[in-house]
Amino acid sequence: MAATIDELIALVEQNRDAVVGDLFPVREAAPRLIEASVYHPVICLILQGSKETTSHAGSVRLGRGDMLVVSHDTPVTARITGVPYLALILPIDLERVRTLEQSLTSADAGQAASVLQATVAGSAILETLARLLAIRPKTPEDSVLTPLLLTELHFHLLRSPAGAMLRRLVSPSSHESRIARVAALIRRDYARVHRLADLAREAGMGQSAFHHHFKAVTGTTPLQFQKDIRLSEALRLLEQGAVSVTEAGLSVGYESPAQFSRDFSRRFGRPPRRVLQGIAAE
Structure with missing residues (x-):
């Protein structure tokens, strides 16, 4: 019999x-907005x-039993809307995904895909998670069975409706x-100036095609993504309260403090100095 959500909660x-x-749990006791996230x-x-997650590719609302798959590095805004909130988080191992390529030849490559893909978690995924959560860390079972179960979990994920974009990554x-x-390159070197021509060359595309495909996958342009x-x-x-507004702007690649303040205010609805004032008032 497949595991249930209540059984997973009990194991957690x-x-x-x-x-x-x-694989680790995340808990929230009160609703809150999480603005600065790059998944x-x-x-x-x-x-x-429940929670709502938004990127340029769109918004998804998630409740009990729903699973969100994020296939690429992407900036998001998340809002915890229903509490008590408890979620299981597992980073996707892209190398493990690639090892499963030969097992996925029958997967539907024509299915619609998005960087944020949501679905109800299937019974195979719930059962594999239950067996993972039942393992005590740092035991012989952990060292032998956990890698096998993680591979099994990625296999079920790739064959699920939420695995469409990951199947393309194979x-x-x-x-x-x-x-x-x-996108991963921009994420790693976000403070660098990236020319469109250089990014297109890295992707092996012409500039026009690169711009088109980048927006189709991420929902935004390379410049806005960065x-x-x-x-x-x-x-x-x-x-964190450890830097000034000017230092924060310079550290992430802005040369003009005024431009940094303008962009920050548009993005978060308040100037950066208000963040520091809020910390000082606490």
């Missing part, structure tokens, strides 16, 4: 904050509560795979 509560094979490829399964020559590679990552990182730095 038994082990509380234990991490099994990079790496990840699976998020909602066990309790092919190194696909447009989606090449755009994902460039700007969102810069501003999310700047907000994170300001919320």
Whole structure:
């Protein structure tokens, strides 16, 4: 019999904050807005509560039993809307995805795909997660069975309705795979000036085709993609209270403090100095 959401909740509560094979729980006791996030490829399964996640590719609303698959590095805004909130998070291992290529030849490559893909978690995924959560960390079972179960989980994910974009990534020559590679480059070197011609060359495309495919995959342009990552990182730095507004802008690649303040205000609805003032008032 397939595992249920309630059984997964019970297993999480038994082990509380234990991490099994990079699978870990996230809890929230109150609704809140999470502005400065850049999601790496990840699976998020909602066990309790609800949330809304928004990127340039669109918005998805998730509740109990829903699974979100994020296939590429992408800036997002997340809002916890229903509490108590409990979710399971698992980073997607893209190398493990590629090893499964030969097993996915019958997958429907024509299915619509998005960088944010949501679906109800299937019974195979729930059952595999239950077996993972039942393993005690740092035991012989952990060292032997966890890698096998993680491979099984990725296999079920790729064959699920939410795995469409990941299936495209299996092919190194696909447009989606090449755009994902460039998006990861921008994410790593967000403070650098990236010329469109250089990014297109990295993707092995002409500039016009690159611009078109980048927007089709991410929902935005390469310039706006980089700007969102810069501003999310700047907000994170300001919320830590360790840098000034000018230092935050310079550290993420802005040469003009005035331009940084304008872009920040448009993105977050308040000037960066208000973030520091809020921290000082706490």
